[in-house]
Amino acid sequence: MLIQKQGAEENKAATKEEEYRRQHHWRTRILIIDDEPDITLAFRKALRGKGFEQVETANDPILALKNFKAGLYDLLIIDIVMSQMDGFSLYEEIRKIDNKVKVCFITAFEINYQALRSVFPSATTTGDIGCFIRKPVDMDDLVKRIKEEMQ
Numbered sequence: 001m002l003i004q005k006q007g008a009e010e011n012k013a014a015t016k017e018e019e020y021r022r023q024h025h026w027r028t029r030i031l032i033i034d035d036e037p038d039i040t041l042a043f044r045k046a047l048r049g050k051g052f053e054q055v056e057t058a059n060d061p062i063l064a065l066k067n068f069k070a071g072l073y074d075l076l077i078i079d080i081v082m083s084q085m086d087g088f089s090l091y092e093e094i095r096k097i098d099n100k101v102k103v104c105f106i107t108a109f110e111i112n113y114q115a116l117r118s119v120f121p122s123a124t125t126t127g128d129i130g131c132f133i134r135k136p137v138d139m140d141d142l143v144k145r146i147k148e149e150m151q
Contacts, residue, residue, distance in 0.1 A: 028150055029054045029072065033064045033090065034079035034106070039135075043077065046139040052146070061085040070098035075149060080107040102149045104131030104142075 030052060032040045040057035047055045056073075058064035061082050076094065080087035087105055094101065131149045133142065 027054065028052060028146070029074045030056070030077065030146070031064070031068075031073045031075075032057045032077045033059075033061055033082075033087070034077075035059055035061065035082040035084065036079070039079070043137075043139075043142070047143070047146075050139070050143045052143075061087070061090045065090060065093050068094055068097055071100075072098075073101055075146060076101055076103045077146075078103060078105055080105050081109055102131070104133055104145060104149060106133045106135055106137060108135035 030047065032043045032055065034040050034043075034057075037059050040059060044055045044057050058067075061078075062084050065085070076091075078087040078090055082090075087107075091103055091105075094103075131145050133145060
């Protein structure tokens, strides 16, 4: 009887934690970096509309890197093809500052697997990389991918 009660309490605690995460995903601190202001604006509006309240944007990857601080964000959404600095180079530099921040890459172009291998040498598939999203982005899919990354 005691074992069953302990098991039920542990399960209840795990369920409460999952429920808390699900309902309080708005606390996730997100930075969207894309050189197209209409993209960052659309993403920010959509994510805030889905309950993510702490969403910031940057349209200049060099300025974003200059202002980036370790522990400031939980998740970065980075466009791969940007005029001033490509997303992979930005990611490599950010990793030197904060190697714990999670990342989702976005692109409208075909995935360059050679470039992926140089940034992620241990990856054998795009699944090993984590979050990789093709534009145009379905906002429900984006929210789903963000939640997956943050678990």
